[in-house]
Amino acid sequence: MGTLETEVVIIGGGFTGVAIARELSRYKVDVILVERSGELAAGASKATLGHIYTGLNMVGSMILKSVVLPPGTPLTVENVHDTKALVNQWNEEGFDEWGRILDDLGVEHKNTHLLIVGKNKEHAEDFKKYLMLGRMAGGIYADFEQVGRDRIFELEPHISRDIETALYAKDHIIDVFPPELVIAIAENAVENGTRILLNADVTGITRHQNSQTVQTTNGAIKTRFVVNAAGGWADKVADMGGSRNWGLKFNKTQLMFLDRRLNPLLNGAVRWPNKPGQIEVVERRIDNIMVECGTYDPTEDPGDTGTMREDMLKGLAIGRTLLPGISEKDVIAAFAGVRFFNTRTPGDHIVEFPPDNPLFLNVIIRLPGIIGAPPMARYVVEMLKKAGLELAPNEKFDPIRKPFPRIRGAGIEERQRLAAESPAFGRVVCRCEEVTEGEIVEAVRRGARTVDGVKMRTRASMGRCQGNFCSAKIAAILAREMKQPIEAITKKGTRSNYAG
């Protein structure tokens, strides 16, 4: 393997890394994004709720902070909301940009409501705080109302009849499938000139006079700048690039997707009031109902994505307090999401050059990482510019991603048009999610190299049978398209071979 050369290496193919890559692709600058896994969105980006949200949820974050205020501290916005924090600035700024970005990228999304529901006196007390903080903060933070049972059950006829009152924010959430969005952003960056190197775990960084060499398990890259967007692994990467006075701490929650049959039971997101260390939300995603109910359990390892049976059952039991019609029989997929926070300023991001390396930028983004990603990416690019990266506009930059052909959701005329283009669009591979061979081949053309990569781009095997009928067929199509034996096809990159 020869050494590649570039101007900027971005380490990490999650939301942060791809958003920076796309922003940089607006300029004439050579960029390589490296990802340790065989697919993008392999870490925290994959296992998130899939919410791009605004005000009311952020008031929820204020409530969480209010719980840990020293006794006697008055409950004011100033005491629970740092307007100077990057996370808050970017979240405020980012939300409104997403509608346009999602349209440009051709990513399926849906605006939906948030209901924070209550049934007892304790909740009523909580709601007073939400209303007070919301009104004090104003703007997007005040954009919700308290509603009574009639309105609640009109909005969500199937949620628990124990619910007495709710805070309601209309169109508060943009619902997306996070890995699909990460990949779409990356694809658009690639269309505009970014290079991506997968299966490239960074093993070392050598510093030279005015450049550095990034060693990876998939070859070395000589570059001027390095952007560390390695998410849960950013501490280890940071150590290769310079010194640091922060660490990472992790916690995980479990998420479950329910069978599509249950979709009519829920229209938006419904949760109990925010409590520290706990999340209790059921949410109608584009494709399925998702249940994220349980405690945030601390863990040492960002790769600790194992699930626990007791947590699944506990999560469903909590989920049933919101939506009684669900049971463990309805689970089709369960997984754990590991979130990370920096130990220096857990409530905010870190975006800075370490004192001993002016060419190495740490971008440590706490959750929520999606909402604020567009302003975050501009900020990072601005910092690189200040550090000496020359940025002439890329006149050829096109924000519109080539539309991905999809059978599901398409009308019969569109389906006929696609099948006339290629018979493969009439060959249904995944019957649960109505995905055709044509879409799988297109996913491979756009860079899918693994079974999971096909899944994230097409949703093939994401339905109720979870690949019982189609996973071997998908592996066989990948093998044919990649001109490799089926034994060489992996689920999610190096050493995760599908068969053999």
Add this chain to the structure above:
Amino acid sequence: MDFRKSLDVAIIGGGPAGVSACLELAGTQRGKVALFESGPELGGIPRTCHVFFGMRDLGRLHTGPAYARKLDRLARRTSTEIHVNATVMQIVPGENGAPHRLQVGSPEGYAMYEARTVLLATGCYESPRDTRLLPGLRPAGIFTTGSLQELVRNCGSKPGKRAIILGSEIVALSCVLTLRHAGTAIEGLVEEDDEVQTYPWLARSMGGMLGIPLYTGTSVQGILGTKRVEGVRLMDRRTQKIQDVACDAIILTGRFRAYSPLIDGTPIGYDPATYGPAVDMNLMTTVPGIFAAGNVLRGADMHDLCALEGRRAARGIVAHLKGEGTSAGRRIPVSAEDPVRYVVPQRILPEETKACRSSLFQAGPSIQLAHAVKQGVFEAWSGSEVIWRKPFKRLPGNTRIPLPLEEFNWRKADRERGVVLKVAAS
């Protein structure tokens, strides 16, 4: 839309039930019949299985592939339009006797059909990993018998070097044979229940004759391995002892569910116990003219009984087309109470129960138990009345048990309360 084609019968699914319905229709009916199969050939699951097939429907034994080829050959001799690689994407049931509409996708394109009657014969699937709430990491190397057989028979590959089989229903035997054929060593067969979930003679042959370590009364505590399966963590439920068994593939078997995505969001009545459509004695769903047969009614049953059931549904369809068939009376809902997992049919008109008696050689009414019960009483309750009662010695779990509905004292059954089937151990 002008590309709509008119049919008398649309059969969805080219496995034993669908093909057998097509054979039955060929002998009795002159209407226009089409069969849609999403795979490249007819025959269904037997195509990839190696146990014996065809005893109760074709009258002699075949290997799975030979049985499937025979079904294919027989079907193609009929006047039925056979569409392979053709997936029915959607059913829109017609209202008030209007024909039902089907959208079908195939390499030739997408077309709409109108059909006076429809037979759902889309089979079943094995519960995937998370539906079983199997904890642990998410490495590659986890299969179901279905995906294993697709990989081995149709892709010419194998799942790994050393596999562990989870579940001991009869399908596990098919899994064993497929793994042997592929050259994958079998490190063990794990069953959560205290005993193997199939006929005892088969259990003995799986354990003893084939020399596979059996872990009964054992639960899976976790799947090990981040990239590729490295093992399973097992716990003996009696001793609470935990041990890790190394393997590079895990095959999930059994725990079948009806595969019926086509009824989602339609008025076709659904039974949460089977995950499939609810039917009456004539195998008609709650929508007049839409029938169902085979494993879409209950998860996996023996292929030959599915075939016989397909034929029975075809007779129901013929009667329906003639304006006879299912009478209009209000039906009594029949349901199951744990450990009875389900009952099929779910909607009974007492006068129809004599039409199809249940036996081991007929695809009549049946139940399945979630686990074996050694001794007890089998009862049917309607409100506070017992309308049928039968003591038994050992009923197997996860296996078809014929249900003699004709023996029930239906006069005592209350339509409002329905009938509930219970098993009490003694």
